[in-house]
Amino acid sequence: MNVITDHLSEFGHGLVLTVELTLLSLAGALVAGVVVAAMRVSPVRALRAAGMAYVEVLQNIPLLVWLVIAVFGLPEIGVIAGLFTTSVVVIVLYQGAYTAEAIRSGINSVPAGQGEAARALGLTFTQSLRLVILPQALRTVVQPLGNIAIMTLMNTALAAAVGVVELTAAANRVNLAEAKPIWIFVTAGLAYMALSGLFGLVTGVLERKWAILR
Amino acid sequence: MSAPSSRLLFDEPGPRARRRIRVATALSVLAGLVLVALALKQFADNGQMAADRWRPYGTWPMWRYLLEGLWSTLRAAAVSIAISAAAGVLLALGRVSPSRWLRVPSTAYIEIVRTVPVLLLVYIVLFALPRYGVDLPLFWKLVVPLSVSNAALFAEVFRAGIRSVERGQLEAGLALGLTRGRAMRTVVLPQAARRVLPSLVSQSAGLLKDTSLGYVVSYAELLYSGKVLANFNHLLIQTYLVIALVYLVINASLAKLARTLEARQRTRPSRAARPAAAAAEPDVAQP
Secondary structure (H helix, E strand, O other): OHHHHHOHHHHHHHHHHHHHHHHHHHHHHHHHHHHHHHHHOOOOHHHHHHHHHHHHHHHHOOHHHHHHHHHHHHHHHOOOOOHHHHHHHHHHHHHHHHHHHHHHHHHHHOOHHHHHHHHHOOOOHHHHHHHHHHHHHHHHOHHHHHHHHHHHHHHHHHHHHHOOOOHHHHHHHHHHHHOOHHHHHHHHHHHHHHHHHHHHHHHHHHHHHHOOOO | OOOHHHHOOOOOOOHHHHHHHHHHHHHHHHHHHHHHHHHHHHHHHOOOOOHHHHHHHHOHHHHHHHHHHHHHHHHHHHHHHHHHHHHHHHHHHHHHOOOHHHHHHHHHHHHHHHOOOHHHHHHHHHHHHHHHOOOOOHHHHHHHHHHHHHHHHHHHHHHHHHHHOOHHHHHHHHHOOOOHHHHHHHHHHHHHHHHOHHHHHHHHHHHHHHHHHHHHHOOOOHHHHHHHHHHHHOOHHHHHHHHHHHHHHHHHHHHHHHHHHHHHHHOOHHHHHOHHHHHHOOOOOOO
């Protein structure tokens, strides 16, 4: 167990970075998801097509490929940003596609009468989406969004492959220095499990508070 | 896009709405063009648009090399899919089994593995196992962690399928004198597997995406081949974009397949009532 206590600061830094990556990515993905989902149900065909293309392109190319393109490819065309920023942006865009699909399924589950009533009251598309449809849609997809949160947490580990020293990379570094793999990797694994458990708990609480049974 | 759901937020547009939609279309097309132009300008300013930086990707040797990478990707994916689907069935059966000795370990495996990143498993296989004398060949260094992690995901897919089969099916099997194991195997599982086929395909597409971790393992699948190629010819962004395109084509086809299967299942809702007949007489389900 000494390995862990000796390297507590490395693990701590890694854990903090993982949490930061996850929370920032989640916040961004939620925004991106709402925007893309709104595009996909809008009356403007060009926007619907763009939203669909976004989801298809982002979902069908592995996150690691996106990370490699962004981290090693973009500097070649003069787009240079910090490693952490780049990773967050890439994960936001990637998870945004999944979030958009979840939110869209929520929008589809809102009874058509809600949209009709909103229009009958004279609300515009954006108004009816923002004031009537989205609040109901988001409440029905708490559970799927919770799963996306856990998936995001898992995916932040891929940032280790392009050089971000988050939890997985930190564990790997400590192992290279200490060569006591069991304890080190088990600790990292437990940390991930604890974080996922936390997300699961939060999702459960929010679900009980908000969910609408249909 | 003509499904009723997508018309939730707008009616057939009148003259004013049509005008507004035209304006919005023009604006969004303009925004799209501006983005593309900016990207192209960024490429051009940094000399990445030069024809000789792209021409290699029109030549056969380059594609032969990339296709070899793709072949390795597909092989690794196929083997992992086979292993994790088989393990997934066993884990799912374990998780719904009445025996606690099977249920608890299966549940524990699924819940633990689902919340550990694949990359961590890859690192364990790469850096931890060799210290205990287990040094796998490269291919298995990629396939083992992928299978370990995806087995849990496949198990959850199968479990959802098993639970969706009506209880009566199992009970009828038991009433006929089958043992529980046989009833599961010959009555419940075939129906469950057919119902979750679309999810299995999309799960497989997810696994195919995970094989890009060969980049970390240095197993020469598509992405790692691209890395080697880019180090060799210094056409970094071109190579990775071509590779992204290959992934896009493969995975989009798989996603399309999953959607087609799902749509076909929805048009045949009475399957649950006649499981054995469904395979024998396709597409003739009477309402």
